[in-house]
Structures are given as C-alpha cells and as structure tokens.
Amino acid sequence: MLRDWSDVYSIGITEIDEQHRGFFEAAHRLYEGILDREGRNAVVEAIAFMRDYANRHFQTEEVFMREHDYPGLKDHLRQHAAFFRRLDELENDLMIFGPSQDLADRALDITQDWLIDHIADEDMLYALHVKTEDSRATV
Numbered sequence: 001m002l003r004d005w006s007d008v009y010s011i012g013i014t015e016i017d018e019q020h021r022g023f024f025e026a027a028h029r030l031y032e033g034i035l036d037r038e039g040r041n042a043v044v045e046a047i048a049f050m051r052d053y054a055n056r057h058f059q060t061e062e063v064f065m066r067e068h069d070y071p072g073l074k075d076h077l078r079q080h081a082a083f084f085r086r087l088d089e090l091e092n093d094l095m096i097f098g099p100s101q102d103l104a105d106r107a108l109d110i111t112q113d114w115l116i117d118h119i120a121d122e123d124m125l126y127a128l129h130v131k132t133e134d135s136r137a138t139v
Helices: 014-035 039-067 073-097 101-138
Strands: none
Touching: 014 039, 014 101, 039 073, 039 101, 073 101
C-alpha cells in the first residue's frame, strides 16, 4: 500500500516539505501507471522525475545542512550517493532491456524505501538539529 503525504512527514522546513510532497505525488503517479497496466511507460517518466528531483532536492538539503553545520552531513551525503547508485542501476536496465513491468516495480520500491526510510527518519534528524540550533540562538 502506497503511503499518502501527511503532516507526520513534515520536517517543518517549508521548501523541503514542498519538495517531499512532490516526491509523494510522483510515487502515486507511478503506482497508478502500474495499476493501469501502463507500468512500462510510467517507469520512463518516473526515472526521469526521480533524477531531476534528486538533483534539485539534494542540493537544497545539502546547502541547508552546511549552513546549519549539521554534524550528520557526511552520512547524509553517503545516503544521497546511494540513492543515485540505485537510480543509475534502473537507468542502465532501462537502456539495456527497455521499459518493463519489473522495472516499474523496482522504481516503485526505491521510491517507497526513500519516502519511508529517508524522509521520515533521516531528514527529521537534521530538522531537529536546526530547530535545536535556532532555539539556542534565540535564548
């Protein structure tokens, strides 16, 4: 079952929350494409979106983390690199084998893993760091 965006996933940083919402919406489009038996075509759109999204979103996050001296930056950067490796594998398979339902399913798995594991857990950590840092600055 695909998860919907809710405030539970909000990290309290407007620009990043809006980007996360967009990622949820893209996951739903891919899922709907798979259900409508258009998974072969949906995967091409999903991979292109994920690449574009990751480039923009990761840059936003990384600038933000550097500005706030986030101590977990190196680990977070490794996670971003791991996401790109998984995406590269999908793109390679797409070029070699063409679009397929299996590839669409894998893209959906990557999307769901990222939504649940990274946004809900990892991004929340740096948001807490920023909030703590901001509350110290105002005291």
